[in-house]
Amino acid sequence: xxxxxxxxxxxxxxxxxxxxxxxxxxxxxxxxxxxxxxxxxxxxxxxxxxxxxxxxxxxxxxxxxxxxxxxxxxxxxxxxxxxxxxxxxxxxxxxxxxxxxxxxxxxxxxxxxxxxxxxxxxxxxxxxxxxxxxxxxxxxxxxxxxxxxxxxxxxxxxxxxxxxxxxxxxxxxxxxxxxxxxxxxxxxxxxxxxxxxxxxxxxxxxxxxxxxxxxxxxxxxxxxxxxxxxxxxxxxxxxxxxxxxxxxxxxxxxxxxxxxxxxxxxxxxxxxxxxxxxxxxxxxxxxxxxxxxxxxxxxxxxxxxxxxxx
Amino acid sequence: xxxxxxxxxxxxxxxxxxxxxxxxxxxxxxxxxxxxxxxxxxxxxxxxxxxxxxxxxxxxxxxxxxxxxxxxxxxxxxxxxxxxxxxxxxxxxxxxxxxxxxxxxxxxxxxxxxxxxxxxxxxxxxxxxxxxxxxxxxxxxxxxxxxxxxxxxxxxxxxxxxxxxxxxxxxxxxxxxxxxxxxxxxxxxxxxxxxxxxxxxxxxxxxxxxxxxxxxxxxxxxxxxxxxxxxxxxxxxxxxxxxxxxxxxxxxxxxxxxxxxxxxxxxxxxxxxxxxxxxxxxxxxxxxxxxxxxxxxxxxxxxxxxxxxxxxxxxxxxxxxxxxxxxxxxxxxxxxxxxxxxxxxxxxxxxxxxxxxxxxxxxx
Numbered sequence: 001x002x003x004x005x006x007x008x009x010x011x012x013x014x015x016x017x018x019x020x021x022x023x024x025x026x027x028x029x030x031x032x033x034x035x036x037x038x039x040x041x042x043x044x045x046x047x048x049x050x051x052x053x054x055x056x057x058x059x060x061x062x063x064x065x066x067x068x069x070x071x072x073x074x075x076x077x078x079x080x081x082x083x084x085x086x087x088x089x090x091x092x093x094x095x096x097x098x099x100x101x102x103x104x105x106x107x108x109x110x111x112x113x114x115x116x117x118x119x120x121x122x123x124x125x126x127x128x129x130x131x132x133x134x135x136x137x138x139x140x141x142x143x144x145x146x147x148x149x150x151x152x153x154x155x156x157x158x159x160x161x162x163x164x165x166x167x168x169x170x171x172x173x174x175x176x177x178x179x180x181x182x183x184x185x186x187x188x189x190x191x192x193x194x195x196x197x198x199x200x201x202x203x204x205x206x207x208x209x210x211x212x213x214x215x216x217x218x219x220x221x222x223x224x225x226x227x228x229x230x231x232x233x234x235x236x237x238x239x240x241x242x243x244x245x246x247x248x249x250x251x252x253x254x255x256x257x258x259x260x261x262x263x264x265x266x267x268x269x270x271x272x273x274x275x276x277x278x279x280x281x282x283x284x285x286x287x288x289x290x291x292x293x294x295x296x297x298x299x300x301x302x303x304x305x306x307x308x309x310x
Numbered sequence: 311x312x313x314x315x316x317x318x319x320x321x322x323x324x325x326x327x328x329x330x331x332x333x334x335x336x337x338x339x340x341x342x343x344x345x346x347x348x349x350x351x352x353x354x355x356x357x358x359x360x361x362x363x364x365x366x367x368x369x370x371x372x373x374x375x376x377x378x379x380x381x382x383x384x385x386x387x388x389x390x391x392x393x394x395x396x397x398x399x400x401x402x403x404x405x406x407x408x409x410x411x412x413x414x415x416x417x418x419x420x421x422x423x424x425x426x427x428x429x430x431x432x433x434x435x436x437x438x439x440x441x442x443x444x445x446x447x448x449x450x451x452x453x454x455x456x457x458x459x460x461x462x463x464x465x466x467x468x469x470x471x472x473x474x475x476x477x478x479x480x481x482x483x484x485x486x487x488x489x490x491x492x493x494x495x496x497x498x499x500x501x502x503x504x505x506x507x508x509x510x511x512x513x514x515x516x517x518x519x520x521x522x523x524x525x526x527x528x529x530x531x532x533x534x535x536x537x538x539x540x541x542x543x544x545x546x547x548x549x550x551x552x553x554x555x556x557x558x559x560x561x562x563x564x565x566x567x568x569x570x571x572x573x574x575x576x577x578x579x580x581x582x583x584x585x586x587x588x589x590x591x592x593x594x595x596x597x598x599x600x601x602x603x604x605x606x607x608x609x610x611x612x613x614x615x616x617x618x619x620x621x622x623x624x625x626x627x628x629x630x631x632x633x634x635x636x637x638x639x640x641x642x643x644x645x646x647x648x649x650x651x652x653x654x655x656x657x658x659x660x661x662x663x664x665x666x667x668x669x670x671x672x673x674x
Binding site: 012013015016018019020022023024025026027029030031033034037040041087088089091092094095096099100109110112113114115116117118119120121122123124125126127128130131132136166169170173197199200203223226227228229230233234256257259260263264273276280283284287288290291295 | 366370373374376377378380381382383384385387388390391394395397398464465466468469471472473475476477484485487488489490491492494495496497498499500501502503505506507533536540564565566567569570587590591593594595596597600601621624625628629641642645648649652653655656657659660
């Protein structure tokens with residue numbers, strides 16, 4: 001909205017000065033909060049951040065060494081999560097945007113579910129993961145395939161990843177739907193005019209154009225999944241493991257959980273403080289890099305679309 | 311028409327038609343010769359399916375079916391979440407073993423505990439006589455949520471007004487990504503910051519007895535709420551039709567008069583929705599309050615005292631309980647409560663957004 005055309009020619013009204021100052025100060029305060037958090041973490045985290053910190057395991061009761069297992073666990077978690085969440089999320093978005101009648105009862109139910117899934121508290125996802133994936137699915141698999149031995153019926157990487165996939169599903173759906181609605185109707189008509197079926201149009205014309213938007217969704221989901229802790233508290237995260245997870249039913253370490261444990265359960269806070277700051281810095285850099293790349297991909301996509309629309 | 315080869319032969323160097331010049335190369339994969347031969351004048355209004363002489367191939371139909379089934383994954387997730395947390399909480403209503411230790415009535419109504427002078431609401435599940443009074447947790451949750459909302463709502467709405475009404479293009483390009491970054495900070499990092507840094511500042515400034523308290527947790531929680539409220543609110547303000555603003559200006563209203571009397575009232579449903587969604591976030595947030603609130607289940611209105619919220623209680627206690635025992639069951643019951651309340655709040659928020667979109671759609 002351009003305000004230049006609306007600005008009166010005389011000096012601004014005193015009410016405008018007050019409102020501008022008040023809202024501007026509030027905006028500034030929000031930016032200052034962000035800056036203070038970032039500066040504090042960077043200033044205290046950078047000195048301890050070495051290559052060894054990123055590539056070694058924690059030692060001496062987590063007061064020395066690095067965080068490599070936590071980085072490895074986080075990456076493994078988000079990869080598995082993406083594999084699970086992406087197909088379901090993209091399919092839901094395609095259905096909502098391409099197939100469903102917007103006013104149909106079923107469509108409204110799906111929409112309500114998507115919107116409300118995004119608002120379910122993350123700790124509830126944790127309990128759901130424990131009750132459903134670990135005990136029901138995992139326990140069921142143990143009964144069927146392992147004669148009741150505990151293999152899958154305990155907190156594990158795969159259950160944490162699936163729980164996280166459910167949590168990030170709405171992120172993927174919303175981003176994909178936006179991407180689909182940005183595909184110009186012209187190309188759909190052109191494809192139909194060439195005799196392509198609806199499915200062919202979606203698979204070969206619409207989806208390829210929506211790929212940047214879907215990628216944005218995937219990146220945002222990964223960023224969310226990398227930072228969430230509550231859903232994995234009971235579904236697979238561990239304080240400390242001597243070895244890396246080497247199968248889907250192993251437990252794993254994760255950056256966010258590592259931060260939580262170091263910050264709250266450490267017997268010697270002063271000894272762990274530098275490590276803690278460095279870990280937080282790694283986690284922040286990771287999520288910021290992901291968010292920034294999502295923003296870049298999205299703005300590229302918008303620029304590209306606005307250009308191709310003339 | 312034969313559109314049934316999944317990997318059809320690519321027609322080499324067909325003379326490009328100008329109308330399709332911008333279409334991606336994928337278009338030419340559908341074999342077009344038969345269609346272009348019989349291309350009717352009414353083509354755009356006619357469904358391409360109707361021209362198909364045969365049904366689409368099996369792979370296509372299977373994939374479409376898969377899409378339709380997968381589309382219900384979100385619905386399935388919601389239903390399964392409710393079923394599986396309710397299932398674990400159910401024995402609270404039915405099991406006699408659990409009733410020996412705790413009942414719904416004992417959770418909600420004041421109890422006279424042995425060794426206490428007067429009846430009290432107490433949450434003390436791990437003790438000689440386990441006590442499951444939920445009111446300290448509910449009051450704690452309310453207290454922290456209220457503080458977070460009191461801080462976040464004015465800041466976020468003001469920032470949204472500034473960005474959408476006063477800020478120039480360049481300012482907006484700084485503020486909006488910055489707030490997206492704030493939204494991207496993991497809550498465990500905000501909790502960490504509250505625990506390590508803010509708690510000390512607050513104690514030095516206000517001289518609180520307990521370093522971790524409702525105020526620290528509430529203010530830290532507001533950092534997570536601000537982006538939610540800001541984003542929805544900014545969108546609502548931006549959706550107010552230009553004609554409203556121009557009409558107001560034409561009547562001689564100053565900018566601030568237009569904002570306070572035209573733009574804000576027009577965006578009111580969206581602003582209400584932003585507050586509801588922020589409330590849902592604050593109510594269910596776990597890690598920040600778990601780390602910064604002190605986690606003492608006290609029944610008190612004092613914001614300088616430690617509090618224990620519903621979500622933090624679940625997170626802190628579930629790891630140490632006996633599977634299927636009374637404590638385990640009660641924690642799942644608390645999760646049902648969290649789920650139902652946040653569902654209600656978010657549902658109201660979404661309805662408000664939908665109404666706003668309809669209203670703006672008609673008005674603009």
